[in-house]
Amino acid sequence: MMLDTTTLRVSFGMVALTLLVLFYFVAYRSSRSAYCGWWCVALGLFLGGSVAYLFDGTSQQVWTNPLGSTLLVAGASSVWAGTRALRMLTFSWPWFLAAPVVTAVAAAIDDPADNTWAGGAVFLALMSFMVGLASRELWLVRPSPTDLLRREATFSPSVRVLSVLSGGFSVFYAARTIVFVAVGPDAVAFDRYLGSEVTTLVTTVLLAAVSFGMTSLSYERETEELRTRATRDGLTGLLNRTEFMRQAAAEWRSKHRSGAHGSLILADLDFFKTVNDTYGHPAGDYALQTFAATCRGIVRSSDLVGRYGGEEFIIFLPNLPAERAEQIARSISERLRATATPNGMAFPTVSYGIASASADSDLIDAIDRADRALYEAKSLGRDRVILSDDGRPAT
Incomplete structure (x- = not known):
């Protein structure tokens, strides 16, 4: 019924x-x-x-x-x-x-x-x-x-x-x-x-x-x-350090099992403390966010980008040689130089250290080599790229 x-x-x-x-x-x-x-x-x-x-x-x-x-x-x-x-x-x-x-x-x-x-x-x-x-x-x-x-x-x-x-x-x-x-x-x-x-x-x-x-x-x-x-890093939206290391380690193992290679980039914004001291922390946050957005706009969807700490960033590029990683780093800096900034602030330059992946290395070793290359880039005057393999600066 x-x-x-x-x-x-x-x-x-x-x-x-x-x-x-x-x-x-x-x-x-x-x-x-x-x-x-x-x-x-x-x-x-x-x-x-x-x-x-x-x-x-x-x-x-x-x-x-x-x-x-x-x-x-x-x-x-x-x-x-x-x-x-x-x-x-x-x-x-x-x-x-x-x-x-x-x-x-x-x-x-x-x-x-x-x-x-x-x-x-x-x-x-x-x-x-x-x-x-x-x-x-x-x-x-x-x-x-x-x-x-x-x-x-x-x-x-x-x-x-x-x-x-x-x-x-x-x-x-x-x-x-x-x-x-x-x-x-x-x-x-x-x-x-x-x-x-x-x-x-x-x-x-x-x-x-x-x-x-x-x-x-x-x-x-x-x-x-x-x-x-x-x-995720709350400010830039990039992978935080812990998650980057986890994903990169898994990717690293996968690529080496298949015999593939890749490159690792460490990037550091030059004189970043001066930006904060001169223009204030909002300007520094803007610089970090802009760098992160520029990286996302240039790298591939298969690449990993993370905030390594402070004003330092890390990028893993599977299947790309160091020479191609150098071109990517240069492209990032060129795009940043063309970026409009608030209050007439000059966008900070960036120094890069690059290490290539090899069958006999691991992720920690690659980071260490990229870090030494980054230190060399800083000591040579900043705003440049150093490849860890032969220590030559980018042109």
């Missing part, structure tokens, strides 16, 4: 309330992420819309029915806003409010006192449209170029699942819109397959599934953020 609409709406409201409480305390309070916040807002609005519909058939229907439709569309708009937050896109109140306002106006002028489907076509169409926009935003979620360069991008399957679920829900509401306009809400084709009872059941299942997906996504993002903090 099919449950009546009122019972289903009460059940839906209880599910929405339970999910809201659980999601708020389990996901949002731990992550404080914008997309989790928007999903909490959406659950609250869906709950409010369901409660408002419970007054259909009473003297309060004249305002609760339009309110219910408006709250549900606002909930769909919140889902869209959350997906935009997931993509780090800006939020716009006019775009957010447009759909709920149009829904409210359409319902208010369509005899809401006697018509439980006041503004029904507009409501259904906008629900489909806003959820469809959310599905599109989820589908477009991609790792950032910086993450791809760092070789750390993790694309959560939760995002793709959420996109498919919301896309299917959008199609469902699009079908409701078409059939509603074609035959009306009282037709058997609409009432039996696309009416309020079926929709409430579908929406209840969807809310549970999406809430689970959002919780999973929040957990994955939080775990990724903790991992990033543990492996």
